[in-house]
Amino acid sequence: MREPLEPSVQPLRPATDPAKLPILTVGELTGLIKGTLRSAPRLRDVWVEGEVGQVSVSAAGHCYFTLKDERAQLRCVIFRDDRLMMPFEARTGLRLIAQGQIDVFEPQGAYQLYVRALQPSGFGDLALQFEALKAKLAAEGLFDSKRKRPLPAYPHNIGVVTSLSGAVLHDIRRVLARRWPLARVVVSACQVQGQGAAQTIVAALRRVARWTDEQTGRATDVVILARGGGSLEDLWPFNEEAVVRAVAAHPCPVVVGVGHETDVTLAEFAADIRAATPSVAAELVVPARADELARLDGHAGRLQAAAGRSLTERRQALNTERRALESFRPEALLAGERERVGLLLDRAARVVQRQLEIGQAELSRAAEQLPALLAGHVVGARAALGRQSAALAALSPYATLERGYSIVRGPDGAILRDARRVAQGDALSVRLQRGEVGARVESVRDSSS
Amino acid sequence: MSDETQAQQAERQRIAALPFDQALAEFKQVVEKLEAGNLPLEDSIALFERGVLLQRRCERMLSEAEMRFQRLVESGGGKVRAVDLPVGDTDGSG
Numbered sequence: 001m002r003e004p005l006e007p008s009v010q011p012l013r014p015a016t017d018p019a020k021l022p023i024l025t026v027g028e029l030t031g032l033i034k035g036t037l038r039s040a041p042r043l044r045d046v047w048v049e050g051e052v053g054q055v056s057v058s059a060a061g062h063c064y065f066t067l068k069d070e071r072a073q074l075r076c077v078i079f080r081d082d083r084l085m086m087p088f089e090a091r092t093g094l095r096l097i098a099q100g101q102i103d104v105f106e107p108q109g110a111y112q113l114y115v116r117a118l119q120p121s122g123f124g125d126l127a128l129q130f131e132a133l134k135a136k137l138a139a140e141g142l143f144d145s146k147r148k149r150p151l152p153a154y155p156h157n158i159g160v161v162t163s164l165s166g167a168v169l170h171d172i173r174r175v176l177a178r179r180w181p182l183a184r185v186v187v188s189a190c191q192v193q194g195q196g197a198a199q200t201i202v203a204a205l206r207r208v209a210r211w212t213d214e215q216t217g218r219a220t221d222v223v224i225l226a227r228g229g230g231s232l233e234d235l236w237p238f239n240e241e242a243v244v245r246a247v248a249a250h251p252c253p254v255v256v257g258v259g260h261e262t263d264v265t266l267a268e269f270a271a272d273i274r275a276a277t278p279s280v281a282a283e284l285v286v287p288a289r290a291d292e293l294a295r296l297d298g299h300a301g302r303l304q305a306a307a308g309r310s311l312t313e314r315r316q317a318l319n320t321e322r323r324a325l326e327s328f329r330p331e332a333l334l335a336g337e338r339e340r341v342g343l344l345l346d347r348a349a350r351v352v353q354r355q356l357e358i359g360q361a362e363l364s365r366a367a368e369q370l371p372a373l374l375a376g377h378v379v380g381a382r383a384a385l386g387r388q389s390a391a392l393a394a395l396s397p398y399a400t401l402e403r404g405y406s407i408v409r410g411p412d413g414a415i416l417r418d419a420r421r422v423a424q425g426d427a428l429s430v431r432l433q434r435g436e437v438g439a440r441v442e443s444v445r446d447s448s449s
Numbered sequence: 450m451s452d453e454t455q456a457q458q459a460e461r462q463r464i465a466a467l468p469f470d471q472a473l474a475e476f477k478q479v480v481e482k483l484e485a486g487n488l489p490l491e492d493s494i495a496l497f498e499r500g501v502l503l504q505r506r507c508e509r510m511l512s513e514a515e516m517r518f519q520r521l522v523e524s525g526g527g528k529v530r531a532v533d534l535p536v537g538d539t540d541g542s543g
Contacts, residue, residue: 156468180516182510182516187519293511299476303476303480
């Protein structure tokens with residue numbers, strides 16, 4: 001736009017008769033300009049981007065404002081009815097894109113944009129691209145729920161695709177180390193924003209897919225793709241087609257965690273699971289070891305109970321058998337079998353006893369090592385062990401000793417039940433409630449005769 | 450354990466090298482089998498002993514495991530290797 005005419009301008013020197021010149025009225029000239037502008041197809045439907053200057057709303061409800069950039073200003077009008085339909089309002093200082101028609105407002109001799117639509121600047125293009133790509137990929141079935149793969153219950157190897165700098169990787173590492181240090185974590189670095197970020201994300205995902213554990217030959221069981229929050233432009237690489245396709249095509253399940261609240265990126269739509277933040281993504285891919293310890297404890301209780309029951313049943317069966325045998329007088333064959341069973345019971349009780357002792361020792365050690373959050377669990381486990389000890393003690397053969405009985409073993413170490421199996425001078429060992437006594441046979445009396 | 454047979458020893462070593470999920474799955478099977486009952490006493494005892502080994506394998510991994518945290522690098526020929534990534538390199542200051 002030109003500045004007002006300079007004072008040095010030449011006075012008019014009509015070269016011809018002014019009467020012959022087509023002299024226009026202001027109204028006619030303005031009408032001519034108006035006609036010219038209106039007939040220019042380029043001006044009938046324009047999109048223009050700029051910063052909002054002065055804004056005013058008239059008593060009738062029409063909105064008047066200026067859009068400007070470094071070079072020029074443009075007057076804009078939004079009529080009341082249009083204004084009330086718009087989801088978005090012009091406010092001073094906003095950058096926005098207005099769409100409408102250029103026309104001339106004759107009473108003021110001003111050309112202006114009659115606005116039909118408004119959107120925030122920097123959003124429009126991306127939003128359109130986003131919707132178009134989303135529709136296209138959805139039509140291909142990339143976001144279908146039936147494509148979603150379940151996460152492994154206990155991942156051995158976890159891939160993490162994110163930037164090496166920044167808090168995200170640190171947060172993921174902290175969560176994984178706390179919850180599931182049994183896993184091996186391999187980080188594949190990428191750029192998460194800016195020019196070229198999308199290609200680095202795709203390359204990082206491929207790198208993870210190409211890696212396998214040197215010893216086991218096992219690939220990653222699950223991959224976390226993460227970045228912190230940011231503006232729509234910052235998050236844009238997560239909306240790029242190559243990234244979305246790489247997520248969907250990855251050989252193992254992918255959890256995408258992007259730290260933002262409102263906009264969902266297309267990579268998240270394609271993910272097997274979408275997490276609200278990178279830390280949540282880390283929590284989702286692994287179990288919590290505190291839960292697993294508690295679950296293990298439950299199984300251990302069942303194991304002990306089942307073993308105890310099994311021993312009790314055998315003991316009862318043995319007692320029944322013994323009573324039956326005693327009423328028929330024992331026979332050598334059966335006695336051998338009976339002894340075998342007796343020894344097994346003995347061995348079972350020893351085994352159980354040993355496991356209990358080891359369990360106690362391990363629990364004390366665990367109580368020192370495990371963080372405070374597990375302390376309650378260890379106390380519970382110790383109580384459970386205590387109960388099992390009492391139950392087992394009741395069915396241990398040694399409990400009988402407390403009642404004043406002894407176990408006598410012959411020279412071969414086998415439990416002695418028949419006087420005819422020893423001779424005078426044989427060494428015996430007598431197990432009492434406390435301690436053991438070495439003894440020698442002085443005489444043998446066979447009570448059956 | 451001097452009275453341990455070679456087979457028992459081999460089983461003990463196998464269990465000591467099991468990954469967590471496998472040890473846990475076997476442990477659950479043992480518990481269920483023992484709970485079902487109807488086993489000869491020898492088998493019950495052997496099963497119980499195996500169960501305890503499996504339980505301890507799981508417990509030990511849960512309380513003693515230290516996470517391996519590494520970074521993938523590509524070397525010549527497109528081979529991907531994992532190299533250690535010290536804590537300091539991911540301290541969030543970047």
